[in-house]
Amino acid sequence: xxxxxxxxxxxxxxxxxxxxxxxxxxxxxxxxxxxxxxxxxxxxxxxxxxxxxxxxxxxxxxxxxxxxxxxxxxxxxxxxxxxxxxxxxxxxxxxxxxxxxxxxxxxxxxxxxxxxxxxxxxxxxxxxxxxxxxxxxxxxxxxxxxxx
Numbered sequence: 278x279x280x281x282x283x284x285x286x287x288x289x290x291x292x293x294x295x296x297x298x299x300x301x302x303x304x305x306x307x308x309x310x311x312x313x314x315x316x317x318x319x320x321x322x323x324x325x326x327x328x329x330x331x332x333x334x335x336x337x338x339x340x341x342x343x344x345x346x347x348x349x350x351x352x353x354x355x356x357x358x359x360x361x362x363x364x365x366x367x368x369x370x371x372x373x374x375x376x377x378x379x380x381x382x383x384x385x386x387x388x389x390x391x392x393x394x395x396x397x398x399x400x401x402x403x404x405x406x407x408x409x410x411x412x413x414x415x416x417x418x419x420x421x422x423x424x425x
Contacts, residue, residue, distance in 0.1 A: 298340060305334055305344035312347060321347045332357045383411055 308330060316322045331353045334341045342350045383406075390402050397405075403415040 298338070301334065301338045302340070302344045305331075305341065309344075309347050323348070328356045329360075332360050379413060383413065386411075 308327070312321050312323060312327060331341075331345075331348075335353050335357050341353070345353065387402060387406070390397065390405065394401075399415055403413070406413055
């Protein structure tokens with residue numbers, strides 16, 4: 278009787294869930310069965326692709342913990358944090374660290390606009406630069422205006 282209830286109740290609740298949530302749960306459960314089938318040892322062996330799948334499920338599916346059986350939820354969260362750190366480490370190694378430099382001519386133009394139009398603030402200077410086709414963050418003008 279207990280086995281029947283254990284199978285019957287989740288089935289009844291699944292009627293109210295979306296199709297995407299059911300498909301994600303199905304994917305997660307099938308993946309765990311595949312990991313257990315290929316692991317002959319007592320402890321399941323997870324490959325980096327297995328971990329990537331769970332990090333992806335963590336990012337897109339809010340109820341991922343309900344389908345997780347072979348590892349602890351904290352482990353998946355740790356994998357997600359590690360992948361986030363690795364991504365930013367890789368991004369920094371590309372050589373583009375910090376803010377991009379602003380051309381000297383643009384800096385002189387900002388200072389000139391500030392001098393000639395003392396009532397203009399950073400948003401107005403930013404708008405005028407955009408009209409000229411110069412794409413620069415508004416924060417930079419605030420820094421440059423403050424230097425004057």
